[in-house]
Amino acid sequence: MISSSVHPGKTKEPANPMNTRDEASRAVRSLSPTEPSDPSAEALAGRRAAVLHLLDQRGLMEIRGRAAPKLLHGQTTQDILALDDGAGTFALQLNRKARLQAPMVIRRLASDRMLVELPVERLEPTFHSFAPFAMLDDCELVDMTASTLLLHLSGPSSDDVLAACVEGDFVPELPAYHHLSCRCAGVNVMISPGPETGEKGWRILVPADGAVAVASRLLEETDNRLAAQDSWRILTREAGWPEWGLDLDDTRLVPECNLPWAVSTTKGCYVGQEIVARVRTYGKVNRCLMGLRSTSLLPAGSLLQTMDGGEAGEVTSSCLSPHLESPIAMAFVRKTCLEPGTRVLAVGDGGPWEAEVTTLPFVPRRFWCGTCR
Template structure:
C-alpha cells in the first residue's frame, strides 16, 4: 500500500505522540503525518527521490516509534521459546534472529528482531503493536522474567550501499559487524547499541541511543555527504521492493507463518521438537501445504494496484487479496504482494486483480523484487 496522509493514521483515540527528533524533522522540512500513534515524517523532498537516494547512497530513518525491549531473568531463552518458534537457546551473544510472536492458533501477533546480549535479550517489535506485545509477554512469561520497555531511547536506521563506509568513518569498529550481528559502540562519545540490519533490503544499521542524544547523532550522520534524511513513504516502497511484509497489512493474527511464506522463521530444532504456540497447526500446514500463500506480483501497465484489491478467478469470484501495492521506483513499474490460492503461487502464474471494478493482469514472481544487498559473512565482494 502507498503511505499517504489519508491512510497512515492508526485507529487510536489518543492524540499522536511526538518522536524525540520531532523538531529536528520539522526543521529539515519534513511533512509530518500520524502513524502508529506518533507524528512521523512521511517525506522531505519527495518519496521517489528519497527512495532512489537510499538505493544508491545512504538514507537515515527515524524509527523511534518501534518498541525496544530488554528481557532477562533465569532461563530466559527457555521461556521465550514458549512464545516464539525460533531457536532462542542456540542464539549466540551479539547474534540476531528474525522471529514471530504467535497466538495459540499459530496466528502472527507480531514479527520482531531478537538479539542475545551478555545478560539477556534485546527485542525490537512493531510500533503499532508494541503495547499489545508487551502485555502478551508479561501475561505469559513467568514473574521471574524482567521485561523493560526502553521508552527513553531513540532508534535510527542508516540504510543503503554507502551506510557501512559512513558509519565506519565515525566509528571504525562497526566494520567488524556482518548482517544480523550487533554490539555496543561509542559514537562520538555517545553509547550506542548498533545492529547490522534493516528494513530496506540494503546493507545498513539500526542504532539505539538515549533519546537525549537523538538529534546530535542524526545531525552527525546527515552531515556526511552520502546521507540524507528519509521519510515513511520511501521506507514503505523500499521494504515492498525488498519483499518484506508489514505487520497489520501483510501479516495479522489470522495468518500463519506458512501462509505468509515465513517458514524460514521456524528453526529446524523447533520444527522437530514443537512446543511453540500453534505448533500442531503450523507443522501440519507445512507438511500438507497452505490454502493461501503470500506471493509477489508484477502488475501490467503503469497504474499501481493497492491494498484491498481482490484476486479473482475466471468467473470474477474473489479467491485472494492484495495486501501491499505500489509503484516501484527502482523497477519503474507497479508491484504488489498478495495472498493467492496455493496452486497459483508458482512464479510465472498469471492472475487477475479487481480494483474498484477495474480488472488488472498480473504475474506471480519470486521475491524480493529487487535483490537484497546485505553485508553477509563470506559473501563475494
C-alpha cells in the same frame, strides 16, 4: 547501554511509550529541509548510496532475568537458547493456532538480558502475553520504547558512512541482527545490521536525549535529509519484506506469510509449533504471500480473481518501484494461482486491472538473513 524505565510490577501495563520519543522524533525531523521530499529519489539513493530513516513505529522491550532466553525460546519460532551474547535473530510470536501475533527482532545483550524489537502497536499485547511467564520465571519486563529512538541507515555505502561516524570498534561483517555497542557524536549507541531493504543496512538504537546529535552526525555523511516513511515502504516492498498492519496481521497463519527464515525447523516445542510442523509435513496452506507485477498501481484491499472469475486472493499493499520503473504489489494469493506468471485480475474502484503473480523479492537481495535469498 541505553537507559530505560522499569515496570515495577511484572504484570503492570506498559506506560505510554510515545511521550519522550515523540519529542525526540520531532527534533530529529526538524533537521531536514522543510520542502517536500521525493520518496522515489530517496529509494533510488537507498539502492545506490545510503539513506537515513527514522523508525518511530517500533517498540522495544527488555526481558531481564536468568530465565529470559528460556522465556523467549518457548514463546517464539527461533532457537533463542542457541544465541550467544551479542547475537540476534528475526522471530515470530504465534498463538496456539499458529496465527501470527507479532514479528520481532530478538537480540541477546547478556546471559540474563534479552532485547525485543517489534511493531509498537504490538508492544502492549506482547507484554501481557509474556507477563505470566515472566512471573513464573522470575523475569522482569522493561519498556525501552519511551527512552530510545531507532534510526536505520541503508544502502551500499552504509558501511562507509557508519565507519566515518562511530568511535571505537566497527565490524562491517557483523551478521544480520547481531549487535555491538559504540559511540557516535559522543553518545553511546547500539548498532545492528538490518536486512529489511535487501541492502546492507544498520539499525542504530539511540537514547532519546542523544538522538539529535547522532542523527546530525549521520546526516552530515549522507545528503542532510532524513528520508521519508514512503521511501522506507518502497525499499522494503521491493525487497519483499512485509509490513505489520498492511501485509501481516493476527488473522494470518504463519505458513501463509512466506517467512521461512523466521521459523526454526530444528528447535523444540514452542507455541503454535504443532500446526506449523503439520503444514510443513503434510501439505500446503490455502494461500501464500506473493508479489504482483502490473502496469497499474493496484489499490490495497483489491480482491483478486482468476481470468475466468474465480477467487484468487487479495492485494495487501502496493507502490511504484523507481528501481523497476513499474508498479508492484504484495498479495495473499490462493494456492491455485501461486505459479509465477499466472495472470489474475485485481477488482476494485476504477478496475479491474490485470496483474501477473511473481515470487518475492522484486529486486535482488544483496544482504539478507538466514538462508532465504
